[in-house]
Amino acid sequence: MNETLKTLLERRSVRSYKEEQVPEEILRQILEAGEYAPSGMGLQSAVMVVVRDKDTIEQMSRMNAAVMGGGGDPFYGAPTVVVVFGDSTRGTYVEDGSLVMGNLMNAAFSLGVDSCWINRAKEVFLTDEGKALMKQWGLGEEYIGIGNCILGYSDQPLPQAKERKEGYIIRA
Numbered sequence: 613m614n615e616t617l618k619t620l621l622e623r624r625s626v627r628s629y630k631e632e633q634v635p636e637e638i639l640r641q642i643l644e645a646g647e648y649a650p651s652g653m654g655l656q657s658a659v660m661v662v663v664r665d666k667d668t669i670e671q672m673s674r675m676n677a678a679v680m681g682g683g684g685d686p687f688y689g690a691p692t693v694v695v696v697f698g699d700s701t702r703g704t705y706v707e708d709g710s711l712v713m714g715n716l717m718n719a720a721f722s723l724g725v726d727s728c729w730i731n732r733a734k735e736v737f738l739t740d741e742g743k744a745l746m747k748q749w750g751l752g753e754e755y756i757g758i759g760n761c762i763l764g765y766s767d768q769p770l771p772q773a774k775e776r777k778e779g780y781i782i783r784a
């Protein structure tokens with residue numbers, strides 16, 4: 613199996629992280645892979661906001677948990693969070709942002725960095741507190757949260773992938 617396929621098949625979502633930060637050069641390569649995701653009409657409608665400071669990650673974690681009506685840390689202690697937004701004035705912003713998320717997670721894994729898609733970016737950044745953060749980051753309200761890509765190093769062995777479901781592939 614080639615290295616690309618190995619990455620695609622072996623990447624797993626990680627839900628427990630060491631404190632160790634992802635080095636800047638590795639992060640740069642992960643983000644570059646995000647920038648090269650395909651996008652509708654090549655319009656590159658997504659934006660990635662990189663959050664590495666503990667206070668902001670804690671704030672976003674609290675806001676994310678609040679959407680679910682609970683506590684805990686939905687970001688699982690990951691030291692880096694990349695929030696992917698989509699420009700809703702573009703027809704394919706959800707698809708574009710989702711592909712960026714996929715590129716980030718797979719590129720991360722290929723570089724030995726663990727990740728997980730954390731949901732509820734949309735809801736978090738529709739709140740007043742979320743909108744204030746977006747303003748700070750220079751994003752207008754046309755941007756909608758697509759997903760949070762948490763990045764770091766697992767403090768546990770990687771989980772096994774579930775069996776693939778029957779009927780995943782239909783040959784017409």
Ligand SMILES: Cc1cc2nc3c(=O)[nH]c(=O)nc-3n(C[C@H](O)[C@H](O)[C@H](O)COP(=O)(O)O)c2cc1C
Pocket residue numbers: 623624625626627728729730731732773
């Ligand atoms: C759209 C989307 C939303 C997700 N949201 C969460 C989430 O909020 N929290 C979480 O722990 N995992 C989340 N995940 C990760 C999935 O649970 C995970 O991809 C799935 O269980 C398959 O495991 P794998 O990624 O290791 O193959 C999300 C994944 C996707 C694609």
